[in-house]
Amino acid sequence: MILFDSIHHVVAAEKVLKERGVWIDLVPVPRVLSADCGMAIAFHPADLDLVLSHLCEAPLRWGEIHRPEGDGYGKVPTR
Amino acid sequence: MIYFDNAATAGKRPPEVGRAMLHALEDISANPGRSAHRLSLEAARLVAGAREALAGLIHAPDSSHVIMTKNATEAINLVLFGSLRKGDRVLAGLLEHNAVMRPLRHLERSRGVIVEDLPGTADRPVDLDRLKERLGAGRDPVRLVAITAVSNVTGEIMPVSEVAALCERAGVSVLVDGAQGAGVVDLDVGRDPIDALALTGHKGLLGPAGTGALYVRDPEMIAPLLHGGTGSSSAFEEQPSTVPDRYEAGTLNIPGIAGLRAGIEYVMGGGIDRPRRIHGELLSALWTALRGLPGVRLFGPGAPESQIAIASFTVEGRETDEIARDLDRAGVLCRAGLQCAPRAHRTLGTFASGGTLRFSLSCLNTRDEIDEAIGHLRGILRR
Numbered sequence: 001m002i003l004f005d006s007i008h009h010v011v012a013a014e015k016v017l018k019e020r021g022v023w024i025d026l027v028p029v030p031r032v033l034s035a036d037c038g039m040a041i042a043f044h045p046a047d048l049d050l051v052l053s054h055l056c057e058a059p060l061r062w063g064e065i066h067r068p069e070g071d072g073y074g075k076v077p078t079r
Numbered sequence: 080m081i082y083f084d085n086a087a088t089a090g091k092r093p094p095e096v097g098r099a100m101l102h103a104l105e106d107i108s109a110n111p112g113r114s115a116h117r118l119s120l121e122a123a124r125l126v127a128g129a130r131e132a133l134a135g136l137i138h139a140p141d142s143s144h145v146i147m148t149k150n151a152t153e154a155i156n157l158v159l160f161g162s163l164r165k166g167d168r169v170l171a172g173l174l175e176h177n178a179v180m181r182p183l184r185h186l187e188r189s190r191g192v193i194v195e196d197l198p199g200t201a202d203r204p205v206d207l208d209r210l211k212e213r214l215g216a217g218r219d220p221v222r223l224v225a226i227t228a229v230s231n232v233t234g235e236i237m238p239v240s241e242v243a244a245l246c247e248r249a250g251v252s253v254l255v256d257g258a259q260g261a262g263v264v265d266l267d268v269g270r271d272p273i274d275a276l277a278l279t280g281h282k283g284l285l286g287p288a289g290t291g292a293l294y295v296r297d298p299e300m301i302a303p304l305l306h307g308g309t310g311s312s313s314a315f316e317e318q319p320s321t322v323p324d325r326y327e328a329g330t331l332n333i334p335g336i337a338g339l340r341a342g343i344e345y346v347m348g349g350g351i352d353r354p355r356r357i358h359g360e361l362l363s364a365l366w367t368a369l370r371g372l373p374g375v376r377l378f379g380p381g382a383p384e385s386q387i388a389i390a391s392f393t394v395e396g397r398e399t400d401e402i403a404r405d406l407d408r409a410g411v412l413c414r415a416g417l418q419c420a421p422r423a424h425r426t427l428g429t430f431a432s433g434g435t436l437r438f439s440l441s442c443l444n445t446r447d448e449i450d451e452a453i454g455h456l457r458g459i460l461r462r
Contacts, residue, residue, distance in 0.1 A: 005311055005319060005321035006112070006309075006311050006321045006322075006323070006324045007311065008112075008123075008130065008143055008323055008324070010123070011120070012127055012142070012143070014124075015127070028115030035314040036310070036311055036312065036313050038112055038115060038311060039120060039123075059140060059142070060143075061321065
């Protein structure tokens with residue numbers, strides 16, 4: 001799951017990833033990850049590199065990436 | 080009725096604009112970025128689509144640098160109040176609207192900003208040689224050049240590309256007021272090193288009033304004008320740093336933004352060449368007809384390559400406000416006076432006599448309307 005600081009970047013990333021045929025789902029940001037009221041983009045963990053490569057091509061800014069771990073989430077180190 | 084006051088606001092809009100607004104109002108009435116339900120998301124997609132359309136219009140490489148505002152005036156205020164400090168020196172174009180001059184005069188008094196005239200004359204409002212000299216002078220360095228893309232009084236197109244290039248070479252920021260130019264002339268922030276470009280939605284873009292935008296090349300350049308809720312970074316009581324949220328506190332005008340997008344898509348459907356060509360044809364017809372009337376004195380270059388379809392004129396021995404009143408009675412709506420640009424009228428020498436009569440056309444006006452309006456004007460001038 002990838003988090004963003006702005007809904008603009010969520011929907012811009014959604015557009016980029018859908019246009020490139022990557023399976024994604026827009027989901028509410030889990031409260032344990034952020035107090036923001038917005039959306040995050042969920043994707044298959046195996047697509048992490050693919051997702052990042054597509055996002056890097058666009059003028060987009062994103063925040064932390066997390067994956068389910070046990071009852072919660074674990075932060076994925078990417079950069 | 081013939082509406083020739085499009086420089087104030089567009090008189091006609093394509094039906095797509097109203098339909099898009101109604102759709103947003105009735106079917107997507109939610110707040111983007113505030114909630115995680117489907118309608119909020121749909122509203123966010125709507126805004127993002129409009130932002131993309133605006134970015135496409137001005138060739139902005141990153142649509143997040145396009146900030147939604149209520150008009151060009153707000154966009155200009157955002158830049159001037161958000162970036163100028165005590166002692167900063169601004170060169171202001173000689174044909175600037177009060178949307179630029181009033182904030183600058185306020186900042187002169189309140190912050191000690193210094194406002195200078197951009198070198199030029201009535202016949203040549205931007206003297207590029209003298210501007211280059213001024214920007215390169217070792218003394219009194221210039222912080223910002225503020226210039227309109229198109230004069231709202233005469234319709235004259237300013238050499239924005241050349242000004243931006245000179246400013247970049249001199250390390251000076253440039254703010255372009257694109258209120259009259261957007262949707263009529265090519266404004267290209269991808270090609271030209273423009274630091275900030277203010278746009279309004281309700282003129283050449285044929286969108287609704289209450290819509291506008293600011294493109295800013297480097298968002299670090301300006302501080303926000305408004306602070307408040309954005310839906311993002313909700314745990315913090317400080318304004319977020321992410322663009323565009325940083326500059327968009329409060330709920331956006333979603334129906335207006337939907338209408339603006341529809342207007343842009345209509346106007347730009349065939350590229351900028353189409354409205355440009357229509358403006359050129361209308362200007363030529365208008366100019367030729369007005370020149371044939373006794374006592375008429377026209378202001379501006381009058382050539383389609385350097386002017387949009389605006390004719391600003393006086394009539395010897397006649398008051399422009401009386402002519403405008405008589406034209407209104409005949410069904411021709413236009414604007415007499417200073418058109419919120421006293422600086423432009425001082426430059427043109429028409430300030431003391433109360434300004435000009437302005438016919439401002441849009442790409443939805445026709446040659447037949449020009450013929451009819453000129454017929455009425457001829458009749459009024461015979462009286």
